[in-house]
Amino acid sequence: MNPRSRYLAMLGVVIVAFAIAPTLLSNFSVSLLNDIGIGALVGLGLVLLTGIGGATSFGQAAFVGIAAYATAWITTAHGASPWLGLLFALVLTGVSALAIGLLTLRLGGHFLPLSTIAWGLSIPLLFGNVEAFGRHTGMSNIPPLTLGAWSLVDPRSIYYLIWTLVGLACLFSYNVLQSRAGRAIRSLRGGSTLLASVGADAFRVRLMLFVMAALLAGLAGWLYAHMNRFVSPSPFDLRASIEYLLMVVAGGLGQLSGALVGSALVLIMKNGLQDLLPLLSQSGGQLEAIVFAALFIVLLQQARGGLMGFITRWARRRFAPPVSNVVDLAPAEPLPRRSLPARGQPVLSVKGAVKRFGGLVAVNDVSFDVVAGEIVGLIGPNGAGKSTMFNLLTGTLAMTQGRVEFLGTDISGLTQQRIARLGMARTFQHVKLRPHMSLLDNVALGAHARAGAGLMAAGLRLDRREEAQLLAEARHQLARIGLAGRAHELAGSLPLGTQRILEIARALAADPVLLVLDEPAAGLRRPEKRALGDLLRKLREEGVTILIVEHDMDFVMKLVDRLVVMNFGSKLVEGSPAAVRADERVQAAYLGGVAAAPAPNAAPAGAATDGRMA
Numbered sequence: 151m152n153p154r155s156r157y158l159a160m161l162g163v164v165i166v167a168f169a170i171a172p173t174l175l176s177n178f179s180v181s182l183l184n185d186i187g188i189g190a191l192v193g194l195g196l197v198l199l200t201g202i203g204g205a206t207s208f209g210q211a212a213f214v215g216i217a218a219y220a221t222a223w224i225t226t227a228h229g230a231s232p233w234l235g236l237l238f239a240l241v242l243t244g245v246s247a248l249a250i251g252l253l254t255l256r257l258g259g260h261f262l263p264l265s266t267i268a269w270g271l272s273i274p275l276l277f278g279n280v281e282a283f284g285r286h287t288g289m290s291n292i293p294p295l296t297l298g299a300w301s302l303v304d305p306r307s308i309y310y311l312i313w314t315l316v317g318l319a320c321l322f323s324y325n326v327l328q329s330r331a332g333r334a335i336r337s338l339r340g341g342s343t344l345l346a347s348v349g350a351d352a353f354r355v356r357l358m359l360f361v362m363a364a365l366l367a368g369l370a371g372w373l374y375a376h377m378n379r380f381v382s383p384s385p386f387d388l389r390a391s392i393e394y395l396l397m398v399v400a401g402g403l404g405q406l407s408g409a410l411v412g413s414a415l416v417l418i419m420k421n422g423l424q425d426l427l428p429l430l431s432q433s434g435g436q437l438e439a440i441v442f443a444a445l446f447i448v449l450l451q452q453a454r455g456g457l458m459g460f461i462t463r464w465a466r467r468r469f470a471p472p473v474s475n476v477v478d479l480a481p482a483e484p485l486p487r488r489s490l491p492a493r494g495q496p497v498l499s500v501k502g503a504v505k506r507f508g509g510l511v512a513v514n515d516v517s518f519d520v521v522a523g524e525i526v527g528l529i530g531p532n533g534a535g536k537s538t539m540f541n542l543l544t545g546t547l548a549m550t551q552g553r554v555e556f557l558g559t560d561i562s563g564l565t566q567q568r569i570a571r572l573g574m575a576r577t578f579q580h581v582k583l584r585p586h587m588s589l590l591d592n593v594a595l596g597a598h599a600r601a602g603a604g605l606m607a608a609g610l611r612l613d614r615r616e617e618a619q620l621l622a623e624a625r626h627q628l629a630r631i632g633l634a635g636r637a638h639e640l641a642g643s644l645p646l647g648t649q650r651i652l653e654i655a656r657a658l659a660a661d662p663v664l665l666v667l668d669e670p671a672a673g674l675r676r677p678e679k680r681a682l683g684d685l686l687r688k689l690r691e692e693g694v695t696i697l698i699v700e701h702d703m704d705f706v707m708k709l710v711d712r713l714v715v716m717n718f719g720s721k722l723v724e725g726s727p728a729a730v731r732a733d734e735r736v737q738a739a740y741l742g743g744v745a746a747a748p749a750p751n752a753a754p755a756g757a758a759t760d761g762r763m764a
């Protein structure tokens with residue numbers, strides 16, 4: 151049996167087991183399974199938001215509460231149908247999440263989790279102080295769910311609805327993660343610069359994810375209200391939020407199944423402890439909290455991947471074949487390409503660029519132009535201001551003064567994301583890849599701005615044609631750099647030099663007009679450098695314009711059409727490689743005539759062995 155059939159068979163067994171469970175289990179066990187399903191829905195949102203998106207939330211129970219109170223209020227006070235209650239609950243939860251997200255998601259570091267504690271505390275307090283919500287006594291007599299004439303009042307009948315919704319939510323979330331939106335979500339950890347460089351807005355991605363997680367919690371809240379037919383503030387307070395977080399940490403924050411496993415683990419343990427602890431001590435309630443706190447600490451120390459982390463590692467060792475190097479992608483129409491400007495047309499024009507870091511002038515009144523179809527090298531000794539100049543061009547840093555035009559548009563005040571979308575793609579001096587993602591996904595991320603399917607389309611699998619095009623583009627770019635055979639390996643497994651090349655493939659996937667490369671040859675061996683040089687020359691033939699910062703003079707002199715030399719933040723000279731090599735000011739800047747080395751192949755006297763001038 152191949153792995154896919156084995157996986158489908160296992161899934162079939164799980165579905166059949168869930169379908170027949172209510173006929174075999176006691177009422178108590180079915181009710182427990184219902185609670186586990188509701189917990190799993192909240193946990194699913196937390197896995198996406200915290201485990202995959204990297205934003206810790208201590209306030210998820212508040213969203214469960216907003217939906218539970220919304221449906222309770224509209225169905226009891228206004229006699230609305232619970233299905234209208236669902237719509238109302240989801241809209242209210244979504245709008246609340248959007249408002250809270252807009253206010254808090256820009257907070258960095260520890261401030262975001264702290265802010266989640268603030269609203270996690272305040273929203274249940276609000277429930278307890280509103281007369282219409284029954285204050286701390288809560289609201290009762292909430293109608294049960296009905297499907298036509300079928301009332302879901304009994305735990306065995308609502309069981310099927312809960313677990314069908316859990317199944318659909320898992321499928322939706324899985325589809326999202328396997329998409330353009332999912333790649334952006336998986337890239338959130340590790341900062342927003344990379345996402346901005348491929349034309350994605352990290353804040354928007356995080357906000358959408360936050361709303362999606364809240365909606366999953368809202369769905370759970372709606373089920374909770376109509377299953378228990380009673381709501382009060384305490385099941386939605388900070389303690390409940392921490393319990394949801396504990397569930398996903400116990401189950402495994404890194405994978406969707408962690409939500410199900412964690413919910414089951416914590417709720418079964420909680421029930422067991424509630425039976426056991428009173429036998430051991432009078433104060434069983436307090437002991438339960440202590441046991442859970444101890445469990446949390448042990449998990450954080452010993453098993454950060456949770457139970458599913460253990461199971462996955464074991465299953466991989468036991469069953470999984472080695473990573474398949476076959477790129478088994480369906481054929482797809484190529485993505486539309488942008489038209490490149492005619493050779494010699496102006497592409498980039500930098501006028502009087504200045505960047506100050508406090509008292510330090512890192513870039514001082516630098517001007518130069520780049521025209522279509524040429525390779526221009528930006529060189530200079532260490533600390534000359536080259537990377538800062540690149541960061542100004544790409545919008546990564548704001549200019550203190552000056553102007554940059556790209557394809558005739560003034561991009562001086564534009565964000566990195568807008569500039570990327572205009573057709574400027576870059577690589578980084580300090581490689582920015584997502585090591586836990588495959589090579590294919592890393593490169594497909596580069597083509598993010600060439601497609602448009604969002605979360606909803608991805609979740610419903612309406613994005614398959616576009617997704618196939620994105621993956622085909624990524625495969626094409628991987629083939630170009632000779633890594634097609636390793637498409638499914640993790641980017642983190644590559645040596646640093648190869649990671650730099652992978653960054654170039656990611657930049658090419660954006661179909662750029664201007665490729666901005668920051669030290670692409672650093673860490674490459676001689677044959678790899680030769681291959682890189684060939685690739686860049688081929689790109690130039692195809693009409694791509696290239697601006698390159700490089701310390702390897704042997705490499706750069708043979709490659710570029712023109713050089714701009716910087717020193718102490720200012721432009722020193724500009725000209726052909728031969729003219730620059732012969733220029734005395736450049737020789738002086740590079741400490742004693744290193745740049746005057748006669749043959750481009752030979753390491754210049756006094757230069758570092760890798761051919762670095764500086």
Ligand SMILES: Nc1ncnc2c1ncn2[C@@H]1O[C@H](COP(=O)(O)OP(=O)(O)OP(=O)(O)O)[C@@H](O)[C@H]1O
Binds near residue numbers: 533
């Ligand atoms: N974010 C920053 N804050 C303060 N100073 C900075 C910052 N970034 C760069 N600098 C300073 O600006 C100057 C230029 O740095 P930059 O990295 O642009 O030089 P470079 O030519 O790229 O050097 P290298 O070749 O070593 O990478 C250096 O003195 C550096 O310390």
